[in-house]
Amino acid sequence: MTLEAIRYSRGRLEVLDQLLLPHQTVYIPVPDADAGWAVINKMQVRGAPAIAIVGCLSLAVELTTGRQFETSAALLAHVRQRLAHLITSRPTAVNLKKAAVTLIELAESAESGGGGVEKLRDSVVSACEAMLAADVADNRAIGEHGAAALLSSAAAGSPVSVLTHCNTGSLATAGHGTALGVIRSLHAAGRLGRAYCTETRPYMQGARLTSYELVHDAIPATLVCDSAVSALLRTGRVQAVVVGADRVAANGDTANKIGTYQLAIAAAHHSVPFYIAAPATSIDLGLPSGDQIPIEERPADEMLQLAGQRVAAQGIEVWNPAFDVTPASLITGGIITEKGVLPAGEVSRIATL
Amino acid sequence: MTLEAIRYSRGRLEVLDQLLLPHQTVYIPVPDADAGWAVINKMQVRGAPAIAIVGCLSLAVELTTGRQFETSAALLAHVRQRLAHLITSRPTAVNLKKAAVTLIELAESAESGGGGVEKLRDSVVSACEAMLAADVADNRAIGEHGAAALLSSAAAGSPVSVLTHCNTGSLATAGHGTALGVIRSLHAAGRLGRAYCTETRPYMQGARLTSYELVHDAIPATLVCDSAVSALLRTGRVQAVVVGADRVAANGDTANKIGTYQLAIAAAHHSVPFYIAAPATSIDLGLPSGDQIPIEERPADEMLQLAGQRVAAQGIEVWNPAFDVTPASLITGGIITEKGVLPAGEVSRIATL
Numbered sequence: 001m002t003l004e005a006i007r008y009s010r011g012r013l014e015v016l017d018q019l020l021l022p023h024q025t026v027y028i029p030v031p032d033a034d035a036g037w038a039v040i041n042k043m044q045v046r047g048a049p050a051i052a053i054v055g056c057l058s059l060a061v062e063l064t065t066g067r068q069f070e071t072s073a074a075l076l077a078h079v080r081q082r083l084a085h086l087i088t089s090r091p092t093a094v095n096l097k098k099a100a101v102t103l104i105e106l107a108e109s110a111e112s113g114g115g116g117v118e119k120l121r122d123s124v125v126s127a128c129e130a131m132l133a134a135d136v137a138d139n140r141a142i143g144e145h146g147a148a149a150l151l152s153s154a155a156a157g158s159p160v161s162v163l164t165h166c167n168t169g170s171l172a173t174a175g176h177g178t179a180l181g182v183i184r185s186l187h188a189a190g191r192l193g194r195a196y197c198t199e200t201r202p203y204m205q206g207a208r209l210t211s212y213e214l215v216h217d218a219i220p221a222t223l224v225c226d227s228a229v230s231a232l233l234r235t236g237r238v239q240a241v242v243v244g245a246d247r248v249a250a251n252g253d254t255a256n257k258i259g260t261y262q263l264a265i266a267a268a269h270h271s272v273p274f275y276i277a278a279p280a281t282s283i284d285l286g287l288p289s290g291d292q293i294p295i296e297e298r299p300a301d302e303m304l305q306l307a308g309q310r311v312a313a314q315g316i317e318v319w320n321p322a323f324d325v326t327p328a329s330l331i332t333g334g335i336i337t338e339k340g341v342l343p344a345g346e347v348s349r350i351a352t353l
Numbered sequence: 354m355t356l357e358a359i360r361y362s363r364g365r366l367e368v369l370d371q372l373l374l375p376h377q378t379v380y381i382p383v384p385d386a387d388a389g390w391a392v393i394n395k396m397q398v399r400g401a402p403a404i405a406i407v408g409c410l411s412l413a414v415e416l417t418t419g420r421q422f423e424t425s426a427a428l429l430a431h432v433r434q435r436l437a438h439l440i441t442s443r444p445t446a447v448n449l450k451k452a453a454v455t456l457i458e459l460a461e462s463a464e465s466g467g468g469g470v471e472k473l474r475d476s477v478v479s480a481c482e483a484m485l486a487a488d489v490a491d492n493r494a495i496g497e498h499g500a501a502a503l504l505s506s507a508a509a510g511s512p513v514s515v516l517t518h519c520n521t522g523s524l525a526t527a528g529h530g531t532a533l534g535v536i537r538s539l540h541a542a543g544r545l546g547r548a549y550c551t552e553t554r555p556y557m558q559g560a561r562l563t564s565y566e567l568v569h570d571a572i573p574a575t576l577v578c579d580s581a582v583s584a585l586l587r588t589g590r591v592q593a594v595v596v597g598a599d600r601v602a603a604n605g606d607t608a609n610k611i612g613t614y615q616l617a618i619a620a621a622h623h624s625v626p627f628y629i630a631a632p633a634t635s636i637d638l639g640l641p642s643g644d645q646i647p648i649e650e651r652p653a654d655e656m657l658q659l660a661g662q663r664v665a666a667q668g669i670e671v672w673n674p675a676f677d678v679t680p681a682s683l684i685t686g687g688i689i690t691e692k693g694v695l696p697a698g699e700v701s702r703i704a705t706l
Contacts, residue, residue, distance in 0.1 A: 022666040196672075199656075201554060201578040204664055207656075212666035223671045225554040225656065227579040227612025231677035234614070259580025261587070265622045266615055303552070303560075303578065307662045311557055313375040313565035318576045319549075324584035 003216055005045070005171045006054060008132060010125070011064040013057050015045045018171055018205075022212045023307075030054065032062035033082040040089035040096075043203070047172020048246045049135050049279055052095035053128075055086045056103065060128035063121050072120045076111045079124055080104055091296050092255060092323055094247045094284045103127055135174035138279050139181045141338035146182030146277050149334065149341045150240050151191055153273070159193035160186060160239045163229065166200045166257035167209035168244035168277065179242040179277040180210060182336065187219050195221040196238060198229060200257060202303040202320065226259050233270040240333060241267045245278035248335060252328030252344030253290025254278075258321050264330035273333035276326075276344070280337045283347050290325035298322045356569055358398070358524045359407060361485060363478070364417040366410050368398045371524055371558075375565045376660075383407065385415035386435040393442035393449075396556070400525020401599045402488050402632055405448035406481075408439045409456065413481035416474050425473045429464045432477055433457055444649050445608055445676055447600045447637045456480055488527035491632050492534045494691035499535030499630050502687065502694045503593050504544055506626070512546035513539060513592045516582065519553045519610035520562035521597035521630065532595045532630040533563060535689065540572050548574040549591060551582060553610060555656040555673065579612050586623040593686060594620045598631035601688060605681030605697030606643025607631075611674050617683035626686035629679075629697070633690045636700050643678035651675045 007014040007027060014027040019042070028044060030036050036058025039045050045054045059082050069075040083100040090096075103124060110123040154160050162183050169180035176184060186192040195214055200206035207223055214221035224232055232238060241263055247255040254260070254276050267274040287293060300318045304310060312318075331344035339353035360367040360380060367380040372395070381397060383389050389411020392398050398407045412435050422428040436453040443449075456477060463476040507513050515536050522533035529537060539545040548567055553559035560576055567574035577585055585591060594616055600608040607613070607629050620627040640646060653671045657663060665671075684697035692706035 023663070198580070199554060199665070201552060201580060207665035207669075209666075211669035215666050215668040221669060223656065223665055223669045225579070225611060225673070227551070227554060227615050228672065228674060228677070230615035230618055231611060231674060232672065234677075258578060258584060262580050262583035262615065262619055265583055265619055269618045269622075303576065306659055306664060309660045309662060310376070311659060312552070312560035312576055313562075313568050315568040316560075316564035316574060316576045319581065319585065320578070321581060321584060324581070324587075 003170050003213065005050065006057070006132070006174060008057050011061060013061045015039055015054055016171070017044045018046060018209060019044055021208050030058045030061065032066060033059045033086055037086055037089045046205070047168060047244070048095045048282060049173040049178070051090060052099045053132050053135055053174055055089065055096045056099050056128040056131055059083065059086065060125045063125055069117055072111045072117050075117055075120055076107050079107050091294050092246050095279070095281050098281050099131060132174050135279070136176060138338035139173050139176035139178060142178050142277050142279065142336055143176060143181035143185030145338070145341050146242060146275065146336040147185040147189055147191070149275070149336060150182065150186065154239065159191055161193035161196065161237055162186065163196040163198070163232070163238045163241045164210065165198045165206065165243045165260055165263055167205040169210060169213040171209045171213060172244070178279065179244045180213060182242050182277050183219065184217065187217070192219065195219050196232060197221060197223055198226045198259065199223065200259065201226055204306070205257070229263055230266040230269070233266055233272055238272055240273050240275060242275045242277050245276045245282045246323060247287070247293055248276065248278060248283045248347055249287040249290050249293060250285045250348050251289045252331060252335065252347050254326045254331060255290065255293040255295070255323045256326065258324050261324040261326045264326045268330050268332060274331055275333035275336055276331055277336040280339055280350050283350050285348055290327065293325055295324070296322040356523050356566065358403065359410070359485070359527060361410050364414060366414045368392055368407055369524070370397045371399060371562060372397055374561050383411045383414065385419060386412045386439055390439055390442045399558070400521060400597070401448045401635060402526040402531070404443060405452045406485055406488055406527055408442065408449045409452050409481040409484055412436065412439065413478045416478055422470055425464045425470050428470055428473050429460050432460050444647050445599050448632070448634050451634050452484060485527050488632070489529060491691035492526050492529035492531060495531050495630050495632065495689055496529060496534035496538030498691070498694050499595060499628065499689040500538040500542055500544070502628070502689060503535065503539065507592065512544055514546035514549065514590055515539065516549040516551070516585070516591045516594045517563065518551045518559065518596045518613055518616055520558040522563060522566040524562045524566060525597070531632065532597045533566060535595050535630050536572065537570065545572065548572050549585060550574060550576055551579045551612065552576065553612065554579055557659070558610070582616055583619040583622070586619055586625055591625055593626050593628060595628040595630050598629045598635045599676060600646055601629065601631060601636045601700055602640040602643050602646060603638045603701050604642045605684060605688065605700050607679045607684060608643065608646040608648070608676045609679065611677050614677040614679045617679045621683050621685060627684055628686035628689055629684055630689040633692055633703050636703050638701055643680065646678055648677070649675040
C-alpha cells in the first residue's frame with residue numbers, strides 16, 4: 001500500500017496531519033481555501049510541492065462546493081483574492097506563488113474568452129487537478145535523472161549509499177518524492193546500498209517522516225543525528241548527499257530546511273558530492289542570488305517542546321530559522337530536476353532543457 | 354545559590370540525576386562503588402571530570418562506611434578491584450582511568466609504608482576528597498586562561514560571543530566548568546557578548562543542562578539546533594567556538610561529544626577559531642593519535658525516545674555514536690588547560706607548563 005498524504009476527488013480534499021506522525025494517522029478535511037491556508041501555516045502539510053498542490057486543491061474544492069457567483073468577473077476576482085491569501089501561508093515556498101500566477105493567468109484567459117461562470121470554474125478546477133498528476137510524473141523523472149547522475153560516477157554494478165535531510169518523499173509531494181525519489185529510484189534499480197537520513201531538528205521530519213517512508217518501503221535505512229553526519233561521512237560509507245529545495249535562485253544558491261548548509265559544508269570537507277533534487281518550479285530566476293531569499297523564523301516553542309513535552313530549560317532564548325541558504329559553490333553534484341541535471345551555477349539554463 | 358551537582362561529606366555522596374533535568378531535581382544516594390558505576394553508566398552523572406570525581410568519591414564512601422578489612426593488604430586488594438570495576442562504566446573517559454592509577458599508586462605507597470589499615474583507608478579517602486577541591490580550582494584556571502586567549506584577539510573592550518556544545522559546566526564538573534567555565538569567566542569580566550549553546554542531540558545536554566546553567570547564572574544566552582550552527586556562524590555573530598573534551602591524544606586529536614567534529618568543520622569554513630577546554634588530565638600522551646580512541650556506541654533507544662516518548666518511526670535502524678574525534682588541524686584556537694593554552698599540535702608539551 002502506498003502512503004497517501006493527499007486524498008482528493010472532485011469536491012473533497014483531505015490531508016494527512018504530519019504533525020501527528022508517526023504516532024497517529026489522522027486525515028484533516030480541507031473544505032476551502034481558509035482551511036488550506038491553515039494546514040499549510042501550521043505545517044500539518046509541508047514540503048514545497050505538497051504546499052502548492054494542497055493550496056490549489058483547497059481552492060478547487062471551495063470553487064466546486066462553495067458559494068456561487070453571478071458573473072465570471074466576480075468569480076475571477078474571488079479566485080485572485082483567495083490565491084493572494086493562500087500565498088501568505090508560508091513565506092519561503094515559491095512553488096505555491098508560481099502556481100498562483102499560472103492559475104490567475106489561466107483564469108483571466110478563460111474569463112476573457114467569454115465562456116461564462118461554469119466554464120471558468122471548470123478551467124480553474126481542472127488546472128488544479130492537473131498539477132496533482134503532473135507532480136507525480138515530475139518526481140518520477142527527478143528520480144530517474146538523479147539515479148543516473150549518482151550512478152555515473154559509481155563503479156559499474158557497485159551500490160551507492162545516499163544521505164538525505166528532512167522529508168522530501170511521498171509525504172512532501174504528491175508521490176514518489178524529490179530527493180527521496182532519487183533514493184527510491186536507486187532502490188528500484190537495485191543499486192542503493194543504504195539510505196541514511198538525518199533526524200532534522202527541530203521538527204524531526206527525518207526521524208518521524210522519512211524514516212516512516214523508508215521503513216514502509218522496506219528500503220535499507222539508518223537514522224543519524226544531525227550532528228553525526230560529519231562522523232558518518234568520515235567513515236566513507238556515504239557516496240552522495242541529496243536533499244530537496246524550497247527555492248533555488250538564478251545563481252544556484254538554494255534555500256532549504258535548516259541544516260542543509262551545514263551538510264553541504266560537511267560534504268565538501270569529505271569530497272562527497274552534494275546534490276539538490278527539486279522540480280523546475282522551485283527555480284526562481286527572478287531572484288539573482290540567495291541573499292534575496294527571505295528566511296522564515298519559526299516560534300520558539302517548536303524548539304522548546306517535542307511531542308508536547310518541554311525539552312529545554314525554562315527561560316532560555318532560542319534562534320529558530322526554518323531554512324538556510326546553501327551557496328551554489330557547495331552544491332558540487334548539481335541540481336536535479338525533472339528536465340535533467342544542471343551544474344548549480346547554470347540553473348538559468350533550465351528553460352533550454 | 355550555586356547549583357550543586359555533587360553533594361559530598363565524608364561517608365555520604367549524592368549526585369543530581371541529570372537525566373531528569375530540567376524537569377525534576379532529584380538527588381541519587383551513592384553509597385558504594387557499585388552505585389557509582391551505575392550512575393556513571395546510566396549517564397545520570399556525565400562529563401569526564403565529574404565521572405572521575407563521582408567514581409572516586411563512591412569508593413571513598415564505601416571505604417568509610419562499608420565492610421572492614423583485617424589487613425592493609427586485603428584493603429589494598431579491595432581498592433584495586435573496585436577501581437578496576439569502576440573504570441569499565443564508560444569506555445571513553447580517560448580521567449577516571451588516570452584517577453584510578455593515581456589512587457592505586459598512592460594506596461600501594463601507603464600500604465608499603467606500614468601504617469596499617471586505618472591509615473591506608475584515610476589516605477585513599479583524603480585523596481578522593483582532594484580531587485573534588487582540585488577540580489574546582491582547575492576549572493577556574495581554565496576559565497581565566499581561556500578568557501584571556503579569546504580576548505587577546507578581540508578589539509579592546511569589545512564583547513566576544515561564544516558558541517559551545519554539550520554541557521561542560523557545573524553539572525559536568527565539580528563546579529564552574531571547562532568550556533562553560535571560559536564563558537563564565539568572560540561574563541564575570543564583563544566581556545561576554547552572548548553565549549550560544551547547541552541542543553546536542555540525542556541527549557539534549559545543551560538544551561536541558563547548559564541552558565539551565567546559563568539561565569541560572571543570568572548569562573545572555575541563545576539555544577540553537579545542532580544543524581543551525583553553520584547558518585549562525587555565517588551571520589558573523591560568533592567570535593569563537595569553545596567545547597570540552599573527553600580525551601585528547603598526544604597529537605592533539607580530541608574525542609568529544611558527537612557533533613564536535615562537525616562544529617569544528619563549520620568553524621574552519623567560517624574562519625572562526627575553535628578551542629578545546631579541558632583539564633590536563635584529559636590529555637592522554639599514551640595515545641599517539643585520535644585513531645586509537647575507542648568510540649562508544651550507545652543504545653538505539655537513546656535516539657528513538659525522548660522523555661519516554663518515541664520520536665522516530667517504528668522499525669528504523671539507527672547509528673548512535675556517543676563521541677567523535679576532531680583532528681588537531683581543525684582545533685585552530687588551541688587547547689585550553691588549567692596550566693595554560695597550547696596549540697593543538699603541541700599538547701605533548703603539557704608537562705613543561
